[in-house]
């Protein structure tokens with residue numbers, strides 16, 4: 016009888032693992048606790064599925080062990096992913112390095128994977144909850160609410176806690192933990208940041224280019240720039256998503272987290288002060304409101320000055336030196352106290368997960384149980400926005416599928 020493999024979870028990583036194992040001649044079954052495979056894929060890239068990126072670097076992936084991550088990535092890199100999907104009929108469309116299916120539909124990716132699973136005779140058992148996985152030394156016993164399954168190898172690809180409505184409800188971590196694996200604290204990442212400051216009620220809805228820095232004491236731990244979205248609860252937008260996992264980690268350690276927003280990143284601080292002085296020199300009698308119209312969104316300018324306790328209707332010529340510096344700081348170093356992140360429901364991914372230290376180098380096989388593998392977001396790996404999380408799902412799915 017051929018070697019049998021059970022994959023837990025029919026998401027991106029689980030389907031890639033199953034296809035890879037089945038192509039090696041293994042008898043593969045996927046157990047999925049939801050009614051359908053590939054639900055999360057449908058929501059990716061705003062429904063367009065940004066499935067990888069042409070730019071790759073160690074820094075695009077985060078976790079406790081970047082060398083381990085890159086050893087896995089290099090076995091099935093972005094070009095291998097593009098070729099894999101081309102072979103399944105997905106013609107790639109590349110926009111600023113971001114790779115999408117040319118159809119502009121995430122469902123194309125999910126269907127291409129499911130068609131290939133059918134072609135390879137991989138069984139998908141849906142609506143089935145796993146109660147426990149036992150390592151019997153000569154194989155594994157999987158106990159579910161629908162019956163028991165014996166198998167030679169198990170790949171756990173059950174995702175994280177992020178976006179639980181798509182099926183990844185954290186139950187994979189519990190299975191891993193019961194098998195003795197260590198879980199690095201799992202926290203929302205690629206997520207909005209919250210602040211209790213009343214300032215945000217005034218600026219809700221403003222979108223502005225800028226940069227965000229996450230500060231731990233005097234140290235900047237992460238920085239990104241692009242379009243910032245100011246909401247009634249705090250900050251959002253791609254730059255905020257990119258730095259959010261660092262805020263999550265600090266908040267989890269009960270550390271004070273400050274986000275510094277720069278609304279004029281194209282000027283340095285000195286240039287900004289000069290700009291303010293120049294406006295004062297040109298029109299000292301004009302109010303601040305009239306003298307600075309056009310530099311920032313008017314709602315944002317109003318709220319910033321209110322925060323600085325400077326009357327927006329006063330003549331600019333009456334501004335003191337301290338007030339000029341305060342305004343420059345408001346434009347370039349606006350500090351907000353971050354009190355939390357949005358919940359797992361809003362997070363695109365999680366940081367933390369099954370520790371890579373307990374996996375054999377290059378294989379994703381457990382050091383604790385021969386024949387047990389992990390793939391995808393369940394691992395202590397998170398990528399930045401831009402197709403890196405799906406790239407990790409494909410790379411880790413492939414490597415676990417080859418080695419199982």
Ligand SMILES: Cc1cc2nc3c(=O)[nH]c(=O)nc-3n(C[C@H](O)[C@H](O)[C@H](O)COP(=O)(O)OP(=O)(O)OC[C@H]3O[C@@H](n4cnc5c(N)ncnc54)[C@H](O)[C@@H]3O)c2cc1C
Pocket residue numbers: 023024025026027028029046047048049052053054055056058059060061064065066067143144145172173174175177178181182183184185186187362363364390391392393401402403404405406408
């Ligand atoms: C809104 C949104 C947009 C995103 N956009 C992008 C993007 O454009 N590009 C990108 O690279 N990444 C994106 N991501 C992240 C990316 O989708 C995930 O990192 C990736 O899908 C993770 O794949 P996975 O297979 O590890 O987990 P999942 O896709 O979560 O799959 C896990 C599967 O396991 C099943 N499961 C869980 N527990 C069990 C259990 N106990 N028993 C049986 N089955 C179980 C789940 O139902 C699910 O089907 C986005 C995420 C979200 C939420």
